[in-house]
Amino acid sequence: MEVGFVGLGAMGRPMAQHLQRAGHRLHLWARRPESLASFADSGAVVHDSPAALAAATDVAFTIITTSADVEQVALGKDGFVEGARPGWVHVDMSTIAPGTTRRIAAALAERGAAMLDAPVSGGSVAAEAGTVAMMIGGDAAVLERVRPLLECFSRVIVHVGDNGAGEVAKACNQMVMVSTIQACAEAMLLAKAHGVDLAAMRGALMGGSASSRMLDVMGDRMIRRDFAAGIEARLHHKDFGILMDEAARLGAPLPIAAQVWQQLNALMAQGGAHDDTSSLLRVLETGCGRRD
Numbered sequence: 001m002e003v004g005f006v007g008l009g010a011m012g013r014p015m016a017q018h019l020q021r022a023g024h025r026l027h028l029w030a031r032r033p034e035s036l037a038s039f040a041d042s043g044a045v046v047h048d049s050p051a052a053l054a055a056a057t058d059v060a061f062t063i064i065t066t067s068a069d070v071e072q073v074a075l076g077k078d079g080f081v082e083g084a085r086p087g088w089v090h091v092d093m094s095t096i097a098p099g100t101t102r103r104i105a106a107a108l109a110e111r112g113a114a115m116l117d118a119p120v121s122g123g124s125v126a127a128e129a130g131t132v133a134m135m136i137g138g139d140a141a142v143l144e145r146v147r148p149l150l151e152c153f154s155r156v157i158v159h160v161g162d163n164g165a166g167e168v169a170k171a172c173n174q175m176v177m178v179s180t181i182q183a184c185a186e187a188m189l190l191a192k193a194h195g196v197d198l199a200a201m202r203g204a205l206m207g208g209s210a211s212s213r214m215l216d217v218m219g220d221r222m223i224r225r226d227f228a229a230g231i232e233a234r235l236h237h238k239d240f241g242i243l244m245d246e247a248a249r250l251g252a253p254l255p256i257a258a259q260v261w262q263q264l265n266a267l268m269a270q271g272g273a274h275d276d277t278s279s280l281l282r283v284l285e286t287g288c289g290r291r292d
Contacts, residue, residue: 025044
């Protein structure tokens with residue numbers, strides 16, 4: 001297939017390469033020319049606008065940072081909508097507001113095109129391995145048309161519902177995940193205050209009902225005090241901003257998420273935007289005067 005891709009960062013680059021290795025011809029557009037360096041001499045076609053990319057492809061993927069970024073690429077001047085045609089599909093793998101997804105889907109539908117919101121989970125490690133998990137919102141028949149492309153880099157593909165449902169599922173994923181990271185940080189702080197060996201404590205918890213992926217990965221980073229970014233904390237801060245906006249709009253009480261949001265705010269204020277989210281431990285340590 002003729003496949004477009006916008007967003008060649010830590011996750012997008014390997015996902016695009018998986019598509020290319022599967023035999024699909026890749027079409028690229030990037031705001032920063034340096035993002036295209038990995039695809040020099042690869043046979044990928046570079047376009048001068050998202051509209052031109054859409055016109056040359058059957059399906060186009062995006063994985064970029066904010067709701068405004070995605071909306072600009074899709075609906076802005078020289079955006080996808082100007083090159084879309086009946087049967088064309090936009091698959092957005094970004095983590096953005098559900099309302100933005102629905103606006104883009106509606107605008108593309110007027111051109112006879114379709115959109116799937118397909119946010120991914122697993123981070124750059126899963127993207128490199130081709131094992132990300134995807135939560136899909138949109139028409140089930142459209143999903144089946146593009147499923148062979150998704151299977152190039154995904155191990156789990158779950159259709160959640162109509163447009164926007166994928167983003168709602170991703171918001172729930174982020175809420176559970178980062179709240180668990182915060183709980184791990186609090187456990188580390190308490191154990192350290194008692195003089196308990198942190199690695200032994202984590203090992204005990206991993207053998208019981210508190211075991212989790214976050215305790216495994218983030219707990220280990222906290223013990224080793226390795227706060228170099230796996231996923232930059234600013235991205236989880238952005239995701240929780242979406243959560244809190246949705247909670248306010250819907251009148252949905254999210255008390256634990258609201259407290260974690262404040263801890264993320266504090267981490268941003270302390271200059272931790274580009275550190276790993278395991279740095280939530282340092283926010284707690286600063287608050288109680290115990291930082292090393």
